[in-house]
Amino acid sequence: MTKSQSTPAAKTRLSRRGLLGLVGAGVVGAGVGLGIDRAVVSAVAAEASAADSSGAASTYPFYGAHQSGITTAAQDRLHFASFDVSDITRSDLIGLLKDWTAAAARMTEGKTVGDGAVSGPLAAPQDDTGEALGLPPAGLTITFGFGPSLFDHRFGLATKRPAALIDLPHFAGDMLDPALVGGDLCIQACSDDPQVAVHAIRNLSRIAFGRASIRWSQLGFGRTSSTTRAQATPRNLFGFKDGTANVKAEDRTVVDEHVWVPTEDSPAWMSGGSYLVSRKIRMNIEPWDRSALGEQQRVIGRTKGDGAPLSGGSEFTEPDFAKKHDSALAIDADAHVRLAHPTHNHGAVLLRRGYNFVDGNDDLGQLNAGLFFIAFQRDPRTQFVAIQLRLAGNDAMNEYIQHVGSGIFAVPPGARRGSYVGAGLFES
Amino acid sequence: MILRATRYVVVAAIAAAALVSLSACVPNAHTRATTTAATSIKVTSTASKCAISSSSAPSGTVNFTITNSADQVTEFYVLAKDGVQIMGEAENIAPGAPRTLTIQLGPGDYFTTCKPGMVGAGVGRAAFTVTKSGTKIExxxxxxxxxxxxxxxxxxxVKNQVAQLVPATQSFVTAYLAGDMTTAKSLYPQARAFYERIEPVAESFGHLDPELDAREADVATGDQWTGWHRLEKDLWPPAAADNGGTAYLPLTAAERASVANKLDQDTLQLSNEVNAPAYTVSIDALSNGAIGLLDEVAKSKITGEEEVWSHTDLWDFQANLDGAREAYEGVRAIVAGKNPQLVDQIDSTLAGLEKQLAAHGSIQSGFADYNQLSAEQVRQLAGGVNALGEPLSKLTAALVD
Incomplete structure (x- = not known):
C-alpha cells in the first residue's frame, strides 16, 4: 500500500506470530461512524492516486463504536472468509484477535502488515505479502464476526452465546453444501479494489495459521446493494436493480432500531454490534435468460429497465400491492418484492450488503454464478429468519435460485483504540 | 418439483379463444386433407380386445367407426409412433352406440388402442400404418x-397419462406395502414417468405437487415430508455419510402405510381434478408447459438432484421430454405458419436431444443410473438441453405473435 514504509507508523512492530504493539499513529478520519463513516482522504494516499477519479484513496477508520463495513457505503468488491479455530487455548484465541485487530487497523489505513513486504532481511520471508504495494486502500473495511460454534465448550464461552445467534433452520428448498456452511469466525473485507480486499484476507489468514484456518471463502465482484442515498442502485446477475428499498445509512432511526444491537438487548458485550447472515445463492441463470421479460418482471415485481414497481411510478415509488390491472394484481401474489416487503413481514427490514459472484463454471459447462447475500440486523430471529421463512416457501424467484451456502455470525461492536475486536466477550 | 406456480400468462386473443372444455370426441384437427378420399375403418372394442378391420390406410381423412361390444363404457385412441402422443380419440363410447372418429393422418407409423372402463393402459394396442397417397395435408x-x-x-x-398413473401408483404402493422391495424399485421410475410427463399440470393444482413430489431439501424444518421421494429414500436407504452423518432410520410399518396411502389418495385427487368437467388449458399454457418441462430437466434432472437416492433421473428426463414434445406438437403447426425457422430449429434440437438420451436407454427397457454417467456424458446432455432450450424459449412469443 501507498508509501507505508515512509510513515512513522510503519515502524510499529508487528510480527505475525504475536502482535504486541498497538497501532496508533497515522489514522485518518477518526470520527465514530454512526452513519456514513467515509473519512477524509489521507494526504499520502491522495498523492498516490491523484489520477484516480473513483475515490479509491478513501479510508475508513477501523476503531470506533461500531465496526466499519456495515453502514459504510458499499464498496464494489468483496472477499469474505469463514474460519475454523484450531485446537488452541482461550488465551491463544484472544491473541489471534489482537493480532488480527492490529493488522486490520494498519491495512485499512493503507499500510503494510508488520514490517512490510520488502524492508526485512533478504534471507527471511516478509511480514506482508506485497501485492497491495502501490495501491491505495480504496475504502478497505475489515469486519469480524463470531459464529455459533465458537460458543461451545472449547473456550469457556458457552454461557456467553447470544440468544439471537441461533442455528439457522432448514428453509424449504435449501441445497446447502456442508463445505460452504458455518464457521467459528468470519472476516468480511470490502474495497473498491479487488486486489486490496484479497490482500486483506490473504494476510489475515496467514497470521492465523496454526490458530485458525479458512473453512470457506467467497469473492464478490459487484455490489448488489446501495447502503447510502448517494449511491446509484446497482444490478444483480438477474439484470435487475437490487437493493432499491434497502436500509440506508442516512436513516439513522431505522439503522438504530433494526441494525445495531441496543444496550437493552442482552448480552451487553454485543451492544453496538450487529448480526450478519450470509447466504451463497446460486442463480440458475441459463433458464432465467431464456425466460420472457414479462415472466422476469412478474417474478421480481419490478420493471427491468427502471426498477419501478409494477404498480406504477418510478424506482423509489412505494409499491401498491393492492393495485390491479385488468382485475389481476399488478404485483403478483408471489412476486419477490411483495413477499420480501416489510409490510408483509411485520415491519422486518435488513441492511443488505450482498455481492455478485461467478466462480468459474460447473460440471455442466454452465456459469457457477449468483449472489453472495450478506445482511446485517439487530436480531436474526425476527428479521432474516422471519423474512426467509416467507420467501423460501412462496417466492416466485425460487425456481431460478438455490441457496447453497449459509452462515450466521455475531458481529461485536467496534474496538476501542488500544483494545481489540471482541474484547467485551472475553472480559465481561 | 417446480416451484413456479403459474407461468407468465400472455394476454392475447388467441389464448382466450383456446379456453375450451373437452367433453366427448375431439379429433386432433391440426391438419386437413385438401382432397378428400376418406377411408372407412371399423373398430370393435371388447373387454380385452380392440379389433380393427384394417391395419393401414392411405394418407388423408380416415373415419374410424367404433362399436362397443363390452358392458363398460370405452375409449378409442390413435397414437403417434411414440405410443404416447394422441392424434385423435373418442371418449365415452357406450355399449351398442357406435361412434365415428374422423381424423386426418399423414404418412407414417401409428398405434390404435381401446380403453374399456376408461382407465389403465388400454387393450389391443396394434400398429397402424398410413401410406403415402399423394394427398396433400396442410x-x-x-x-x-x-x-x-x-x-x-x-x-x-393429460387425462390419458393420469389414467395410467393411477393404477401404476397403486401397483407400486401394493408392492411396497407387501415388502416386495425389488418389485417396488422396478415400478418406481415407470410409474413416475406418467407424473413427470404432465408435471406442470399437477403443479397448477397448488398443494398437490409439493405433497406428491417434494424432495427432502424442499421441506422446511418442522414440515411433514410426503410423496414419492419419501418412499424413494426408504427403498434406497442412504449410508450415514450421505444422510448428514446420521444412520438412516427406516420408516415403521405404520409410517409406511401412512405415506403410501396418502400417495394413493393424492394421486386420485389429481385424477379427479383433471377429469372435472370444467378442466381446461389455454394455448399458452401448452407452449409454456413445454418450456417449463425443459427447465425442469435443466434444473433438477441433468444435475441428478431429483432422484438423489434412486438415481433414476434419466427416466424423469425422458418423461419431461415426452411431455414437452406433446405440448410442442400441439402448437407446432400453428407456429410453423408464423415462424418456420423456429420450428426447424426446435425440430432438429429436440430430435437431437431425444437421440442423445436414447443412447442411455428408454423408459420401457430401463435407463442407466444417473451416477453411472461420466462427467463428459452429463456435460453432453446438458449441452443438448441448452441447445433445445434457447429456441424452445421463443415458442410462446411466436405463438401469440
Missing part, C-alpha cells in the same frame, strides 16, 4: 379452431 381453419383443437388434444393427453 393447415387449415382459423386460429380459433386450431388453438381449440390443440388445447383439447392436450387435455386428452
Amino acid at each position: 393447415l387449415t381453419g382459423d386460429a380459433k379452431t386450431q388453438t381449440a383443437a390443440a388445447a383439447a388434444s392436450y387435455v386428452a393427453y
Whole structure:
C-alpha cells in the first residue's frame, strides 16, 4: 500500500506470530461512524492516486463504536472468509484477535502488515505479502464476526452465546453444501479494489495459521446493494436493480432500531454490534435468460429497465400491492418484492450488503454464478429468519435460485483504540 | 418439483379463444386433407380386445367407426409412433352406440388402442400404418379452431397419462406395502414417468405437487415430508455419510402405510381434478408447459438432484421430454405458419436431444443410473438441453405473435 514504509507508523512492530504493539499513529478520519463513516482522504494516499477519479484513496477508520463495513457505503468488491479455530487455548484465541485487530487497523489505513513486504532481511520471508504495494486502500473495511460454534465448550464461552445467534433452520428448498456452511469466525473485507480486499484476507489468514484456518471463502465482484442515498442502485446477475428499498445509512432511526444491537438487548458485550447472515445463492441463470421479460418482471415485481414497481411510478415509488390491472394484481401474489416487503413481514427490514459472484463454471459447462447475500440486523430471529421463512416457501424467484451456502455470525461492536475486536466477550 | 406456480400468462386473443372444455370426441384437427378420399375403418372394442378391420390406410381423412361390444363404457385412441402422443380419440363410447372418429393422418407409423372402463393402459394396442397417397395435408381453419383443437388434444393427453398413473401408483404402493422391495424399485421410475410427463399440470393444482413430489431439501424444518421421494429414500436407504452423518432410520410399518396411502389418495385427487368437467388449458399454457418441462430437466434432472437416492433421473428426463414434445406438437403447426425457422430449429434440437438420451436407454427397457454417467456424458446432455432450450424459449412469443 501507498508509501507505508515512509510513515512513522510503519515502524510499529508487528510480527505475525504475536502482535504486541498497538497501532496508533497515522489514522485518518477518526470520527465514530454512526452513519456514513467515509473519512477524509489521507494526504499520502491522495498523492498516490491523484489520477484516480473513483475515490479509491478513501479510508475508513477501523476503531470506533461500531465496526466499519456495515453502514459504510458499499464498496464494489468483496472477499469474505469463514474460519475454523484450531485446537488452541482461550488465551491463544484472544491473541489471534489482537493480532488480527492490529493488522486490520494498519491495512485499512493503507499500510503494510508488520514490517512490510520488502524492508526485512533478504534471507527471511516478509511480514506482508506485497501485492497491495502501490495501491491505495480504496475504502478497505475489515469486519469480524463470531459464529455459533465458537460458543461451545472449547473456550469457556458457552454461557456467553447470544440468544439471537441461533442455528439457522432448514428453509424449504435449501441445497446447502456442508463445505460452504458455518464457521467459528468470519472476516468480511470490502474495497473498491479487488486486489486490496484479497490482500486483506490473504494476510489475515496467514497470521492465523496454526490458530485458525479458512473453512470457506467467497469473492464478490459487484455490489448488489446501495447502503447510502448517494449511491446509484446497482444490478444483480438477474439484470435487475437490487437493493432499491434497502436500509440506508442516512436513516439513522431505522439503522438504530433494526441494525445495531441496543444496550437493552442482552448480552451487553454485543451492544453496538450487529448480526450478519450470509447466504451463497446460486442463480440458475441459463433458464432465467431464456425466460420472457414479462415472466422476469412478474417474478421480481419490478420493471427491468427502471426498477419501478409494477404498480406504477418510478424506482423509489412505494409499491401498491393492492393495485390491479385488468382485475389481476399488478404485483403478483408471489412476486419477490411483495413477499420480501416489510409490510408483509411485520415491519422486518435488513441492511443488505450482498455481492455478485461467478466462480468459474460447473460440471455442466454452465456459469457457477449468483449472489453472495450478506445482511446485517439487530436480531436474526425476527428479521432474516422471519423474512426467509416467507420467501423460501412462496417466492416466485425460487425456481431460478438455490441457496447453497449459509452462515450466521455475531458481529461485536467496534474496538476501542488500544483494545481489540471482541474484547467485551472475553472480559465481561 | 417446480416451484413456479403459474407461468407468465400472455394476454392475447388467441389464448382466450383456446379456453375450451373437452367433453366427448375431439379429433386432433391440426391438419386437413385438401382432397378428400376418406377411408372407412371399423373398430370393435371388447373387454380385452380392440379389433380393427384394417391395419393401414392411405394418407388423408380416415373415419374410424367404433362399436362397443363390452358392458363398460370405452375409449378409442390413435397414437403417434411414440405410443404416447394422441392424434385423435373418442371418449365415452357406450355399449351398442357406435361412434365415428374422423381424423386426418399423414404418412407414417401409428398405434390404435381401446380403453374399456376408461382407465389403465388400454387393450389391443396394434400398429397402424398410413401410406403415402399423394394427398396433400396442410393447415387449415382459423386460429380459433386450431388453438381449440390443440388445447383439447392436450387435455386428452393429460387425462390419458393420469389414467395410467393411477393404477401404476397403486401397483407400486401394493408392492411396497407387501415388502416386495425389488418389485417396488422396478415400478418406481415407470410409474413416475406418467407424473413427470404432465408435471406442470399437477403443479397448477397448488398443494398437490409439493405433497406428491417434494424432495427432502424442499421441506422446511418442522414440515411433514410426503410423496414419492419419501418412499424413494426408504427403498434406497442412504449410508450415514450421505444422510448428514446420521444412520438412516427406516420408516415403521405404520409410517409406511401412512405415506403410501396418502400417495394413493393424492394421486386420485389429481385424477379427479383433471377429469372435472370444467378442466381446461389455454394455448399458452401448452407452449409454456413445454418450456417449463425443459427447465425442469435443466434444473433438477441433468444435475441428478431429483432422484438423489434412486438415481433414476434419466427416466424423469425422458418423461419431461415426452411431455414437452406433446405440448410442442400441439402448437407446432400453428407456429410453423408464423415462424418456420423456429420450428426447424426446435425440430432438429429436440430430435437431437431425444437421440442423445436414447443412447442411455428408454423408459420401457430401463435407463442407466444417473451416477453411472461420466462427467463428459452429463456435460453432453446438458449441452443438448441448452441447445433445445434457447429456441424452445421463443415458442410462446411466436405463438401469440
